[in-house]
Amino acid sequence: MGCDPVDVRSLPPELLVWITLAAVAIALLQLLFAFSRAAMRRRRLRLRFERAAEGERRAARVLERHGYRLLGAQVQAEHRLVVDTAHVTIALRADYLVERRGRRYVAEVKTGRHAPQVENGATRRQILEYRVAFDVDGVLLVDGDVGSIQEVSFPALADHARGGAGLGAFGTACAVVLVAAGAVAAARLL
Numbered sequence: 747m748g749c750d751p752v753d754v755r756s757l758p759p760e761l762l763v764w765i766t767l768a769a770v771a772i773a774l775l776q777l778l779f780a781f782s783r784a785a786m787r788r789r790r791l792r793l794r795f796e797r798a799a800e801g802e803r804r805a806a807r808v809l810e811r812h813g814y815r816l817l818g819a820q821v822q823a824e825h826r827l828v829v830d831t832a833h834v835t836i837a838l839r840a841d842y843l844v845e846r847r848g849r850r851y852v853a854e855v856k857t858g859r860h861a862p863q864v865e866n867g868a869t870r871r872q873i874l875e876y877r878v879a880f881d882v883d884g885v886l887l888v889d890g891d892v893g894s895i896q897e898v899s900f901p902a903l904a905d906h907a908r909g910g911a912g913l914g915a916f917g918t919a920c921a922v923v924l925v926a927a928g929a930v931a932a933a934r935l936l
Contacts, residue, residue: 798857801855801856801857801891802819802841802890804890805842809844809853809888814851815845815846816842816844817843817844817850819842821840823838823839824836825838825878838879840876841853849883850883851886852876852886853895854885854886854887855888856869857889862891862892864896864898877900878903884899885897
């Protein structure tokens, strides 16, 4: 039931020419598709960067309109971490450093449908890292498309700065249960 190999010498020369032309055409089409995909990718990236740049320009005007004074744009900071015992320095760049009523903020500008939402994990992690690394009073999440400003705070950081454990709701509930269990055990001993 197998196929017997074809002796190419037995094929008419015209058929060989057509097969060769078809193979070359297929190769050229694949090359054309590869180039067009790369060109479309570059175009999408360029449009994305242009949209982000326009969003940042718009955000600067919105921040100033809402009483924020721009202290810097594309502000850099270094954030030191310790991984096991090795010190690692991470370079960060925030869109804006602003001030209002004696408080300093990092303003992070996002454009698009999902990025400006604090529910977006990547955005949330980024602004949390900025809050820690820039040692500011708060972080502003600015939607560069619609011009909205949201101040995002992290209560656990505030608890930690005051000397609290920053337990959050679950940790606080666990602590209450442990204290109550301890009180019950102490009452039984008496």
